[in-house]
Amino acid sequence: MVVAFPVAVALLMTAPLARAQVAGPIGQGTNVLEGTVRDDATGEWLPGATVQIEGTYTGTVTNSEGVFALAARSLPTVLEVRFIGYETERVRVSENETGLLDIRLRQASIELPELVVSSEDPAVGIMRRVIRRKAEQKEMLESYAVDAYNRFRVENDTGIVSIWESFTEAWWHRDRGIREVSVWQEQTRNADLDDALPAAIFVVNLSDDDIDVAGHRLMGVTHPRALSMYDFRLDTMRAMDSRIVYDILVAPKSNRGSGFVGRIAVLDEEWVMIHARLSPGASFLFPPPIEEIDVTYEQQFSRFSGEYWLPASLASDINVRIGLGRMLTLPEIRIRQLSRLTDFRINVPVPDSLYGQEDLVVVDTTRMEKMRPAALIAVPLTPEEESAYATLDSTVTMEDAFQPGGILGRLSRAGGDSDDTGGPSIGGRGMFSAISVRPGFWYNRVQGLHSEAQVDVDLPRDVQMAATIGYDGASREWTKRAMLAVGHRVRWQAEVFDDVDVRVRSLMKSQLLNSLTVVAGDPDYFDYVSRRGVATGVRLEIPGSWWVESGLDHTEYGSVPVRVQDTFLGTDVDQVPNVAIDEGTLTRVRIGLGREWAFVPFGIGGSRRAEADVEVGLGGSMPDSDSYVRATAEVYWRVPTFNRRRLLPQALDLRIMGGIMSRRTPSVRYGLVDGSSRFMEFGALRTREDRPYEGTRYGLVAWEHTLRTIPFEMLGWGWAVERQWNVIVHGAHGAAWAPRTDAAAPGAQAGGHHEVGVSLSGLFTLFRIDGAWRLDERDFRAGISFARIF
Numbered sequence: 001m002v003v004a005f006p007v008a009v010a011l012l013m014t015a016p017l018a019r020a021q022v023a024g025p026i027g028q029g030t031n032v033l034e035g036t037v038r039d040d041a042t043g044e045w046l047p048g049a050t051v052q053i054e055g056t057y058t059g060t061v062t063n064s065e066g067v068f069a070l071a072a073r074s075l076p077t078v079l080e081v082r083f084i085g086y087e088t089e090r091v092r093v094s095e096n097e098t099g100l101l102d103i104r105l106r107q108a109s110i111e112l113p114e115l116v117v118s119s120e121d122p123a124v125g126i127m128r129r130v131i132r133r134k135a136e137q138k139e140m141l142e143s144y145a146v147d148a149y150n151r152f153r154v155e156n157d158t159g160i161v162s163i164w165e166s167f168t169e170a171w172w173h174r175d176r177g178i179r180e181v182s183v184w185q186e187q188t189r190n191a192d193l194d195d196a197l198p199a200a201i202f203v204v205n206l207s208d209d210d211i212d213v214a215g216h217r218l219m220g221v222t223h224p225r226a227l228s229m230y231d232f233r234l235d236t237m238r239a240m241d242s243r244i245v246y247d248i249l250v251a252p253k254s255n256r257g258s259g260f261v262g263r264i265a266v267l268d269e270e271w272v273m274i275h276a277r278l279s280p281g282a283s284f285l286f287p288p289p290i291e292e293i294d295v296t297y298e299q300q301f302s303r304f305s306g307e308y309w310l311p312a313s314l315a316s317d318i319n320v321r322i323g324l325g326r327m328l329t330l331p332e333i334r335i336r337q338l339s340r341l342t343d344f345r346i347n348v349p350v351p352d353s354l355y356g357q358e359d360l361v362v363v364d365t366t367r368m369e370k371m372r373p374a375a376l377i378a379v380p381l382t383p384e385e386e387s388a389y390a391t392l393d394s395t396v397t398m399e400d401a402f403q404p405g406g407i408l409g410r411l412s413r414a415g416g417d418s419d420d421t422g423g424p425s426i427g428g429r430g431m432f433s434a435i436s437v438r439p440g441f442w443y444n445r446v447q448g449l450h451s452e453a454q455v456d457v458d459l460p461r462d463v464q465m466a467a468t469i470g471y472d473g474a475s476r477e478w479t480k481r482a483m484l485a486v487g488h489r490v491r492w493q494a495e496v497f498d499d500v501d502v503r504v505r506s507l508m509k510s511q512l513l514n515s516l517t518v519v520a521g522d523p524d525y526f527d528y529v530s531r532r533g534v535a536t537g538v539r540l541e542i543p544g545s546w547w548v549e550s551g552l553d554h555t556e557y558g559s560v561p562v563r564v565q566d567t568f569l570g571t572d573v574d575q576v577p578n579v580a581i582d583e584g585t586l587t588r589v590r591i592g593l594g595r596e597w598a599f600v601p602f603g604i605g606g607s608r609r610a611e612a613d614v615e616v617g618l619g620g621s622m623p624d625s626d627s628y629v630r631a632t633a634e635v636y637w638r639v640p641t642f643n644r645r646r647l648l649p650q651a652l653d654l655r656i657m658g659g660i661m662s663r664r665t666p667s668v669r670y671g672l673v674d675g676s677s678r679f680m681e682f683g684a685l686r687t688r689e690d691r692p693y694e695g696t697r698y699g700l701v702a703w704e705h706t707l708r709t710i711p712f713e714m715l716g717w718g719w720a721v722e723r724q725w726n727v728i729v730h731g732a733h734g735a736a737w738a739p740r741t742d743a744a745a746p747g748a749q750a751g752g753h754h755e756v757g758v759s760l761s762g763l764f765t766l767f768r769i770d771g772a773w774r775l776d777e778r779d780f781r782a783g784i785s786f787a788r789i790f
Contacts, residue, residue: 031072035101054078057343061313069380085238108239123232123248129271143173145345148200155334160388161401162191170200171350179354180361184369188392196361203339206276206299215647219259244268255282258645272309287789288765294319304344314339329405434458442515445564445575446528448474462488474563494536503527508674517677523690527579530558550591584622590615603682605790606638624664632659655683658699663739671698673734680783686772687755693736695750700734726761761787
């Protein structure tokens with residue numbers, strides 16, 4: 001489902017995430033204090049005012065309309081109400097107090113000191129003290145326990161789609177991390193969330209050194225190196241009681257810096273940050289199909305246990321826009337989060353039982369509440385949220401709320417009720433789990449137009465069967481293949497075949513991709529042979545993304561002539577001869593070992609994969625069939641280079657591959673270094689036109705350094721940055737050596753060269769223009785390929 005991706009992105013975005021719940025009843029025996037906080041002179045609501053029970057760490061924060069709700073264990077009690085720029089108000093609540101409390105705060109007045117004019121902004125000296133003070137507190141803070149509450153609300157352009165709430169007891173230890181015990185959670189009826197949900201884990205602490213937001217690692221404004229990263233400017237000074245509060249504007253010194261922009265408030269004498277309203281800076285960029293993510297965090301800090309200032313609340317506004325021009329559009333995804341942390345217990349022992357298991361969130365059935373807990377600290381629901389809880393049910397799905405538009409959206413909706421087996425299918429009947437039929441087509445100078453149909457059958461107990469029958473238009477001959485596979489982690493496979501195949505298989509190019517260039521009038525990239533035989537093998541997948549595989553193959557090979565001298569459209573083309581081979585049978589055995597951390601095809605993203613393979617000829621009627629050994633290896637690797645705090649840092653991508661084999665190796669088992677057609681690919685020689693180098697020894701080192709949008713950011717070309725245009729510099733160095741030259745095989749060529757180039761990636765989102773210069777002779781080629789998106 002297309003919409004699953006944007007919703008997943010939105011959830012990942014919320015390093016502030018939260019759960020939701022219906023406004024259920026409060027536990028019995030609890031005194032619920034409700035009221036509003038306003039400006040005494042103007043009567044305006046004061047959103048974000050702190051309301052705390054005197055002598056405790058129990059409190060809450062007013063919502064956008066200045067409303068609060070607080071559970072008190074006993075009455076009478078005294079509430080302390082604070083807001084920056086106002087005098088703290090102490091409000092006594094008696095046992096007979098009923099109704100809504102109307103609390104008014106008076107603006108504070110204080111004689112502000114005169115600022116001394118100097119070359120350094122006063123904010124720099126203030127932040128130097130804040131950073132030092134935080135380091136001192138960090139040394140003293142070893143552990144804490146806290147009650148954590150989260151509300152997470154998802155909206156589209158018409159209103160609320162879903163609400164989730166959760167309430168946990170969280171434990172944090174400097175060396176052992178965080179664990180949570182789920183106390184209560186609820187959600188609207190259309191949110192199918194059965195797992196225990198965290199609360200504290202999803203609360204961003206804007207005072208941290210490093211803050212992870214949607215894959216970006218942003219430097220915090222109180223990081224030890226913040227003074228070199230940020231511009232701090234004193235904006236205004238206000239009063240809170242008899243203290244001065246400094247309002248400081250924050251922004252990275254460079255637009256390329258991974259940091260925040262916004263405003264923070266620092267309390268004089270304490271030298272702590274008590275309020276922050278921050279958004280990621282200009283480097284907060286994402287690849288397609290994400291067009292933009294706007295994030296704003298607002299957080300308040302309170303004193304706990306005398307010396308410690310810790311987060312008390314978080315409000316997050318996140319707007320996600322996803323699309324691919326006219327190809328794909330989605331309604332804007334809006335996420336609203338409210339979080340409250342209260343009743344911190346500092347430097348207390350953490351329960352070993354929680355840290356003896358891997359789960360970050362556990363459910364203690366003896367503590368789970370069915371009703372809203374009495375101690376739950378929450379901003380009251382708005383009327384819109386109460387209405388959403390009453391009206392949203394299972395018929396209002398996330399898929400309906402974020403229905404995709406554009407060409408891909410319409411295709412998704414049109415195919416929503418069909419099977420996803422890739423073709424006309426019958427599934428779930430009788431003994432078969434699924435049956436599918438898949439067509440296939442390609443065009444080359446030997447087979448002409450080849451068309452085939454493959455029938456795949458999935459059986460119970462991880463058994464798969466496939467049968468393929470094809471027809472070569474040029475020779476008017478049929479081709480056949482059949483396969484049987486059993487198992488999953490340990491997979492055995494057997495295959496029989498009678499068809500035409502490429503003589504030396506490329507790790508880069510497929511017959512379908514080659515067909516596109518042949519149809520366009522370019523020379524055929526491959527040579528072809530007829531083959532008839534059987535093959536069997538076993539593959540073992542090992543935890544940690546490793547695999548080991550072995551195989552035995554017995555094949556009879558034959559030469560095939562060129563039968564097509566024109567393009568599919570009938571125009572003449574100068575085709576190279578098809579290389580003749582020493583015909584006969586070949587029996588071989590091979591064993592391979594590999595590991596794949598990540599692999600993204602077509603060079604659109606970074607890959608980390610390594611594999612090695614050894615093959616031995618066992619005999620047959622083909623010359624040299626029992627006297628060769630062949631060893632090959634290939635590595636794809638990505639190395640982040642600069643701006644590593646970004647989701648997509650600048651990176652160096654490598655493909656290193658090679659092989660060595662006996663001098664007398666059958667030509668059907670040669671190795672090759674790929675060249676390029678008009679469609680260029682990473683890992684091939686872009687200036688080697690149309691045909692590969694091949695031989696019994698070969699090697700290639702291909703590299704690309706993706707500069708991302710940095711060059712355009714440096715030039716100030718915002719229009720190019722918005723389009724996610726990337727600059728890539730690249731090069732390749734490859735060669736193949738053959739032990740002998742076969743006069744009957746003029747199309748098989750050894751050789752090699754070096755090249756460098758530059759590319760502009762991100763054109764029309766999905767494509768790039770490549771240019772490459774050959775270094776050993778004057779040659780330049782240009783082409784297109786898929787964009788390096790990730």
